[in-house]
Amino acid sequence: MRMKRHIRVLLYVAAVAVGLFMVAPFAWMVVASFQTQAELVARPLRWWPGRFFPDRYVSIFTDPANDVFRTALRNSLIVSVAVVAVSMFVGILGAYAFARLNFRFRRAVLMMFLFTYMLPQIALLIPLYMILNNLSLLDTIPGLVVVDCSLVVPFVLWILSNYFLTIPAELEESAWIDGASRLGALVRIVLPSARPGLFAAAMFAFLLAWDEFMYALIFTSSTASKTVPVAIAEFSGRYSTDFGLVAAGGVLAALPPVVLAVLFQRHVVSGLVSGAVKT
């Protein structure tokens, strides 16, 4: 359909408006993190740094008082990478079963997995707290990885199951004829052709794990195991008058997922087609 001129203009106006609304708050956080406190409290507010002021980042990375935040970044990275690794491994195997095998209760099992991430985390918090406590896993990184995996695995299963279905079964079948086992064909034939789906699933898994807040809030208490969202929540509570510092911490916390999402933007749409699940 060819567009009339005024409709075209309207579209671009809307596109600019949407782009601004989406990017302006984030851009403001970046700008504010480089402004001095004096500039941030000035009236009228200055929207651009008078001079480049990277001191907050320097302080976050060097000041012993900000040790909590540095360690939190490291903890979040460890937790997220571990959760992605476990979920992908477990998810690939399970998704293959859902996509290719014919077994009893297949649909019921899949529905139960789907139902689990509708479950409010809050309904599990108190018993999980006691279990982790009894296993001495409370306030530890492995403990957090274990509980986070239960959130991320259903999601990975779902994306990958749907993705595996789009790969023609003939590819594998010819490998079986050549003598490959089912698992061998999965590793050598299915996985390489499912690369986009694997990227999408891994990216979503990382974002979910990085974003996870409630478990981390309740199950971690010491610097050694706190994750970034918990540190940011504390930061913004403690330094509510120092928006610049909160902004700098926010930029650092947002950087890994934002970079990943922008790099793999193409996979977001395809992941959501098949994943259509977690928002």
Add this chain to the structure above:
Amino acid sequence: MTPSPRPKPDEVGAGKRPWRRTQGAFALGLLAPAVVVVFGIIVYPMVQTGVYAATDVASAMQTSAPFVGLGNFRSALGRPQFWASMGRTLYFTVVSTGVELLLGLGIAGLLNARIRGRWLLRTLVVIPWAVPTVVSGALWKGIFNAQYGSLNALLAQFGLIDKYQIWLGTPFLALNMVIVADVWKTVPVVAFMLLAGLTSIPDEVYEAARIDRAGRIRTLTSITLPLLLPSISIVLVLRVIEAFKVFDIIYAMTRGGPANGTMTIAYYTYMTAFSDQRYGLGSALAYLIVIVIAGLSALYLRALRRSEMSLL
């Protein structure tokens, strides 16, 4: 990856293969790790929360607690604070989901339109979705700050307000401002999910509409929207479920305040269980949330099965 009807696994696996009979065992082996990782974590706590809900547990270390049956549920349902937070949650859910769906539809249309710089727009729209929820909460808390917030600064510089407003200072206004922050963070994922639905509508359908000389509006109402309906219903139910559980952004922005104005049901449950240390009552509240979510999930699974998008 279009959600066209896909072959069901039984069709894929049709034919007589020697391992046909062993598929069940093989599937069990492949699924066992996932089952352990997920249900191994969830099932026991789920049951245990039910047990707590029926007892009067007052502390984490208590070994035996008096059985109170449905007492905690009765007590929860008798609390004005419970109904007030249910009301706020309902308001939050309806307004945020409604706005997100309408805006999301528009943005999905834009992201699908043949305009220059579409990739740039898609990239920009991805950003809020990737920003961690707690960071977005802290960011918007700063933007809404009464003394130095950039919203006040912006509106004042454009002459739209003469004095700085206390955006998060009054209960109802604060709830609405939290909704603004939630919309910013969530509208991208709604738009992308609807975009996924849009791109799966075959071009031929539009071609046919053009040959029939259907106008732009007519094409939208008779073709695009009806064909998008499965995606819309999935997004709608999913968003309602997530909105009903809202916690992170409340914690980051207002911690339930001011004057409990943003105290949603999940936050109220959290406060009851962990701040007041009333585990029994907290567990009963959590179960009430589960009941609502279970109802909504049934709707979701139905929407999903109708959409042909999936394995179900």
